[in-house]
Amino acid sequence: MRLMYSIFLGLLVGFPAWPQTPSPAAPPQPTYSYSPTNKRDPFKPPLRFEEEDLSNLPEVQRYTLEQLKLTSILWNEPDSNLISRAMFKDPKSKIYILKEGDRIGKNFGVIFKISKEEVIVAEKYADPFGNESIQETTLVISKAKDKQ
DSSP: OHHHHHHHHHHHHHSOSSOOOOOOOOOOOOOOOOOOTTOOOTTSOOOTTTTSOGGGSOGGGSSOTTTSEEEEEEOOOTTSSSOOEEEEEOTTOOEEEEETTOEETTTTEEEEEEOSSEEEEEEEEEOTTSOEEEEEEEEEOOOSOOOO
């Protein structure tokens, strides 16, 4: 039995059980080259309005909403014929009196609603996939007095 086992082991180790056939050659892979022409820069944000020339815009649209300060609201009852207005001050202390529907801010915001205590501004933004969304920002009257 021992002899048979050693012969079997010798055959198993020394000789392959089946003849090896060469594997079929893999098809050649095409070479890939990347061309960045006519593609956007992946390191720049995908905002649609970032390349716009701001020099032709009114001054109130050259600042962000954070830079503009809501100083007062001239509010009228909705059933009156008078239009409510909001007063904003820019960093250069220039005053702007705006009504609902007027544009404000760098992100092409529109004054959506003016109430007694707040102003709601709707701005367009683009997410990383290029989809536009509207963000509403509520501005309240700043309580701090400027000494400038």
